[in-house]
């Protein structure tokens with residue numbers, strides 16, 4: 248169900264519900280643009296109109312991160328809508344499972360040549376019936392973005408996994424979506440690095456206790472430094488907004 252958090256749209260579906268929508272879009276091909284929203288993206292969207300447009304134009308915007316769930320619950324205390332985290336990597340794996348059942352065509356765009364080849368081999372082994380029609384690495388200038396879109400479109404993929412990191416992946420999807428009227432498009436951040444074994448996902452205990460973010464803070468210091476630029480602003484925005492709500496009552 249479409250709701251709002253800090254003026255951004257957010258869909259409060261469970262992981263299984265989102266997977267169901269994706270499966271429908273695969274069985275009965277139609278375009279489905281999925282954004283996995285996190286606090287950093289909310290802060291960046293305030294000053295990046297291309298990212299904001301990409302969020303606005305998505306068909307499904309899922310809360311990928313404890314921060315979004317916390318903000319939603321803090322700011323919508325009277326809203327009975329259940330909200331749960333929909334981790335992008337798990338969603339991508341479940342969509343791949345559906346693509347496997349339906350023997351669909353998959354394109355992967357992003358990360359380095361080595362990582363993408365390793366991840367593609369692992370995915371092909373895990374989902375033997377998907378057809379990987381195109382792998383394109385993500386390290387070229389943005390002047391080649393259009394050409395990449397044309398080359399991917401030539402292969403008629405049903406599912407396009409875009410691993411360029413945010414906001415590049417969301418913006419690329421939004422700008423080139425006309426090439427893919429019948430595909431699912433989803434930005435998957437660093438998922439290829441995880442599948443290829445370069446980065447480890449948090450052990451289950453951390454995930455079950457909503458502490459995946461903490462594991463990533465410790466295990467990926469570079470990413471932590473990047474996120475620290477936006478996190479205080481995000482918390483401040485939630486705080487300010489909650490005071491506003493109290494005053495309005």
Ligand code: UDP
Pocket residue numbers: 357358359384385386387410411412413435436437438439440470
């Ligand atoms: N990446 C890329 N091209 C670039 C910058 C990054 O393909 O110009 C890839 C990078 O190799 C990584 C992915 O984008 O696999 C996501 O990186 P990030 O760590 O930013 O992801 P997140 O923090 O969103 O998981």
